[in-house]
Amino acid sequence: MTEEENVSINARALTLISHKLKTPLSIINGYSEAILSQAGKEKFSPFTSKALEEINKQGGKMSQLVDKLLAFNKVITAQHEGMEKQSVLLKPLIKECASKAITLEEECALPVRPQEDSSIKRGTFVEIDCPERLSVTANEEMLRLCVQELLANAIKFNNKMEKIIKVQCANHGDSISLSVRDYGAGIRPQDVNRIFEPFYQVDDFFTGQISGWGLGLPMVKRILDLHNGSISVVSDRGLGSIFTINFPVL
Known part of the structure; x- marks a missing residue:
């Protein structure tokens, strides 16, 4: 298998992995945000509130990583010819x-801790x-x-x-x-x-x-x-x- 064929296969694999991750991440992030928006109406325990915030935060980080993977794949497969400038x-x-x-x-x-020097x-x-x-x-x-x-x-x-x-x-x-x-x-x-x-x-x-x-x-x-x-x-x-x-x- 040539190096060019290897690059093509790797690029397709990266694209597939990225798209497969985006759907569950969008569900995780969407539902966690929706539940958090109800925090004022619902009486969540401190543990539940903390857990929901952390799920939403980590889901957001993972979404950023997937976006980076897609961007990298797009750049790595781009060619000089036909690239708009x-x-x-x-x-x-x-x-x-x-x-x-x-x-x-x-x-x-x-977050800033209360004991930290505010100056x-x-x-x-x-x-x-x-x-x-x-x-x-x-x-x-x-x-x-x-x-x-x-x-x-x-x-x-x-x-x-x-x-x-x-x-x-x-x-x-x-x-x-x-x-x-x-x-x-x-x-x-x-x-x-x-x-x-x-x-x-x-x-x-x-x-x-x-x-x-x-x-x-x-x-x-x-x-x-x-x-x-x-x-x-x-x-x-x-x-x-x-x-x-x-x-x-x-």
Whole structure:
């Protein structure tokens, strides 16, 4: 069996698995939300309320993972030929992606405990330094996936109460660059060369757990390949990372 045939079979398998998971997840999430909406009318025990909230939360996380799997499959099977490209303004797209990433982070964030110091600044803040009219020629859907994933990663691998993410864009004449900088844990040297491999996961440094499929950065790399672009990373352990993507000027 050729490598191309293997890719095709794997892609079909991923699609089938994803669609098979979506139906039961939609039922789990729908019913748990419906029951939770009755909490004011029904007298649930503390245990029941907690259980329902956790079922709904984990169902939502699983739905996000399935959506990621479908997006990865769509990107990995895309071809240069026939891929629609257009001029896309970067700044509004980055703002949209940042807003979505922050919202998802807030939904998953742990509640503040009463004994914690309320004077400590908390939250996720994305600072954008990008010329208003700077644009790239790209497939808009894929570009959005690319930026969204870089921002989500910058937020996820940061255990600070206040998370600062800096996005900087520049026109270099023959290419347009977009850098995402975080001040989180950084990446271990042994992981840097492997983070673009499908299903490779870096341990979550502050919980010891692994989150996600290990598909986000390989998806970003594939999107850049489809646009004849590139991605690079500079990381200092304990100081954070800078991911830079480059698109050629067409």
